[in-house]
Amino acid sequence: MKLILALDSSQRLGGSVTLLAEDGRRAEVFHDRDQGYAESFFALVDEGLERLGSRIEEVGAIVVIRGPGSFTGLRIGVMTAKSLAFALDRPLYAAGSLQMLALAAGAEDGSPPSPDGAGSVLALLDAGRGAAYAAAWSFSAAAREAIAEPQRLSLDEVAALASRLGPARRVVALGENVASLAEELAGGGFEPVVVSSLASIAAAACRRGDPWCPSVEPSTLLPVYLGLSQAERIHGIDLGDEVHRLRPPRPGK
Amino acid sequence: MRVLGIESSCDETAVACVDDGGVRSNLISSQVDLHRHFGGVVPELASRAHLSNILPVLSAALEEAGWTLDEVEAVAATAGPGLIGAVLMGLSCAKSVAWARRLPFVGVHHIEGHILANDIERPMTLPALVLVVSGGHTQTVWMEAPGRYRVLGKTRDDAAGETLDKAAKLMGLGYPGGPLIEKLAAGGRAGAISLPVGLRRRGELDFSFSGLKTAVRLRLEAMGDEVSEADRADLARALQDAVIESLVLKTAAALDALGAGRVRGLYLAGGVARNAALRDAFESLAAARRLVFTPPPPAYCTDNAAMIAWAGRHRLLAGQRDSLQLGAFARRPLSSWS
Numbered sequence: 001m002k003l004i005l006a007l008d009s010s011q012r013l014g015g016s017v018t019l020l021a022e023d024g025r026r027a028e029v030f031h032d033r034d035q036g037y038a039e040s041f042f043a044l045v046d047e048g049l050e051r052l053g054s055r056i057e058e059v060g061a062i063v064v065i066r067g068p069g070s071f072t073g074l075r076i077g078v079m080t081a082k083s084l085a086f087a088l089d090r091p092l093y094a095a096g097s098l099q100m101l102a103l104a105a106g107a108e109d110g111s112p113p114s115p116d117g118a119g120s121v122l123a124l125l126d127a128g129r130g131a132a133y134a135a136a137w138s139f140s141a142a143a144r145e146a147i148a149e150p151q152r153l154s155l156d157e158v159a160a161l162a163s164r165l166g167p168a169r170r171v172v173a174l175g176e177n178v179a180s181l182a183e184e185l186a187g188g189g190f191e192p193v194v195v196s197s198l199a200s201i202a203a204a205a206c207r208r209g210d211p212w213c214p215s216v217e218p219s220t221l222l223p224v225y226l227g228l229s230q231a232e233r234i235h236g237i238d239l240g241d242e243v244h245r246l247r248p249p250r251p252g253k
Numbered sequence: 254m255r256v257l258g259i260e261s262s263c264d265e266t267a268v269a270c271v272d273d274g275g276v277r278s279n280l281i282s283s284q285v286d287l288h289r290h291f292g293g294v295v296p297e298l299a300s301r302a303h304l305s306n307i308l309p310v311l312s313a314a315l316e317e318a319g320w321t322l323d324e325v326e327a328v329a330a331t332a333g334p335g336l337i338g339a340v341l342m343g344l345s346c347a348k349s350v351a352w353a354r355r356l357p358f359v360g361v362h363h364i365e366g367h368i369l370a371n372d373i374e375r376p377m378t379l380p381a382l383v384l385v386v387s388g389g390h391t392q393t394v395w396m397e398a399p400g401r402y403r404v405l406g407k408t409r410d411d412a413a414g415e416t417l418d419k420a421a422k423l424m425g426l427g428y429p430g431g432p433l434i435e436k437l438a439a440g441g442r443a444g445a446i447s448l449p450v451g452l453r454r455r456g457e458l459d460f461s462f463s464g465l466k467t468a469v470r471l472r473l474e475a476m477g478d479e480v481s482e483a484d485r486a487d488l489a490r491a492l493q494d495a496v497i498e499s500l501v502l503k504t505a506a507a508l509d510a511l512g513a514g515r516v517r518g519l520y521l522a523g524g525v526a527r528n529a530a531l532r533d534a535f536e537s538l539a540a541a542r543r544l545v546f547t548p549p550p551p552a553y554c555t556d557n558a559a560m561i562a563w564a565g566r567h568r569l570l571a572g573q574r575d576s577l578q579l580g581a582f583a584r585r586p587l588s589s590w591s
Contacts, residue, residue, distance in 0.1 A: 035578070036580060038341050038344065038345050038348075038580065038581065039578045039579070039580045040578065041345075041348075041577075042348060042352045042577040042578070043577070043578055045352075056352070056353065056355070071297065071300075072300070072338055072341070075300055075301070075304050075338070075341070075342065076341060076345050078304060079304055079307070079341075079342050079345040079346055079349075080345050080346075080348075080349050082308060083307075083308065083345065083346040083349030083350055083353075084349045084352075084353050086308055086311075086312075086350075087322060087349060087350045087352075087353035087354055088353045218308060219308045219309055219312075220305075222304070222305065223304075225301075229295065229297040229298050229301065230297060231291055231295040231297060231298060232298075235290070235291060237290055239287070239290065239298070242287065243287060243298055243301050243302055243305075244301060244302065244304075244305040245305070246282075246305065246306060246309055247266070247282040247283060247284060247286075247302070247306055248282065249266075249267075249268075249280035249281055249282040249306075249309070249310045249313050249314070250280065250281060250282075250283075251278075251279060251280060251281075251317075251552075252267070252269075252279040252280070252281050252552040252553065252555075252557045252559060253551070253552050
């Protein structure tokens with residue numbers, strides 16, 4: 001595989017583009033908060049390519065963070081990534097944002113989060129309206145097991161989940177609201193982990209064939225929303241897959 | 254020039270291929286079934302559905318044109334106005350294709366697309382006055398040439414198509430309401446019910462439809478629970494007549510404001526331009542004012558990508574290019590765009 005191009009616009013702030021070369025050279029370009037993701041993406045990618053002295057044609061695979069996160073940001077990232085995979089005719093890979101946080105907390109390359117070979121990780125993202133996207137995994141040298149699958153929780157529910165995690169536990173959080181919660185947890189026996197670029201974590205995961213960064217079909221890839229649209233919530237209607245189903249095109253008439 | 258066009262500003266996912274000879278493919282994937290649950294377009298759901306549908310529609314449009322991506326020479330997409338999250342889907346797709354294939358890219362103002370739908374099958378007679386009338390827009394536009402527009406009058410509240418949609422909802426007809434009102438109105442009696450025309454005063458170029466919507470609601474309330482089919486038909490007829498009277502009145506006012514000799518062509522654009530009674534009324538207006546009037550092809554009236562690709566082609570042939578940092582916009586006057 002040549003260059004891996006990883007895109008992350010999943011969170012309101014701190015999105016990035018990472019280009020990872022086969023020899024390990026890496027260009028990590030962060031999104032400027034004065035511009036929307038849709039405006040800045042290609043300027044970021046061009047800057048990354050320039051830093052590596054590479055060209056578009058050298059991109060061998062596309063990776064995108066598929067959520068959970070900001071609905072609009074997720075859609076821009078997924079739309080851009082799937083369109084690039086289509087137009088460049090390159091494979092597309094997709095990674096969950098909470099899984100990538102967990103990898104940052106020490107499970108990368110299968111290394112466990114504690115010296116004695118085992119531990120657990122609580123991954124947290126802002127979900128707006130006083131809630132968090134949360135997931136927890138236990139890690140050992142041999143396996144990762146879900147303690148709690150990615151879900152939307154109130155901050156109280158996150159605290160309850162945190163209390164279920166055993167010793168050698170780490171917390172990794174991205175977002176203003178969950179950062180303060182992570183600080184509290186750090187006072188209660190959690191080792192805090194700082195993460196900067198989800199795109200870089202995903203690019204590395206893709207490079208080593210991590211099962212948390214699988215290849216996906218561009219035409220059918222959807223974000224992981226973990227939530228109904230506001231209209232569905234208000235009207236009490238869950239349309240499920242009806243929203244995303246393929247609506248066959250017809251000629252204009 | 255072979256141009257790929259993408260439109261996603263509301264509830265239609267549309268992709269088209271055009272070249273110098275005209276439209277090679279023009280495909281539309283409609284979300285009407287989805288939004289019908291809510292009686293109107295839900296922006297978040299529109300964005301979600303566009304995301305699923307754009308690439309399959311794009312592939313189908315290329316196939317129908319007999320093109321591969323290698324044949325595409327430029328990419329155009331609606332940049333606004335519209336539902337911002339929905340616009341962003343088509344725009345992000347178009348920019349990605351342009352970047353990946355190193356192709357020129359242009360953003361298109363959705364209203365300019367509607368106007369230039371009149372130019373697809375035969376060149377427009379210019380300068381022209383165009384009435385843009387749809388579910389989201391109602392405005393009179395003076396057009397000197399492609400890319401040179403001045404908005405003369407616009408609605409101060411609801412769009413004409415929106416008024417028809419809302420009235421249809423009040424009358425329990427369903428969604429989208431325009432074609433349903435037109436069908437029902439065909440069986441109604443002219444003048445049986447009188448409804449108001451907003452901003453009627455002489456010389457006023459702007460439109461207003463909110464009073465009309467209220468009048469329909471009050472009339473329905475007065476009719477009580479048991480409304481006969483004949484009464485409903487009369488009401489639909491009165492509503493359609495009032496909307497068309499307003500549209501013709503304001504178009505005539507715009508012609509007066511421009512003065513003699515500054516307009517040669519008269520045009521309709523937008524989804525409501527499919528309405529047969531409106532077309533007839535414009536035929537009469539054009540004849541009275543000695544203007545050239547050609548009704549737009551129905552296929553290019555409602556939201557479609559052929560008009561976006563065609564408008565993009567005009568901009569590209571004029572040497573215009575947009576940066577891939579072009580943003581989507583929810584609102585921006587046509588006059589300040591080109």
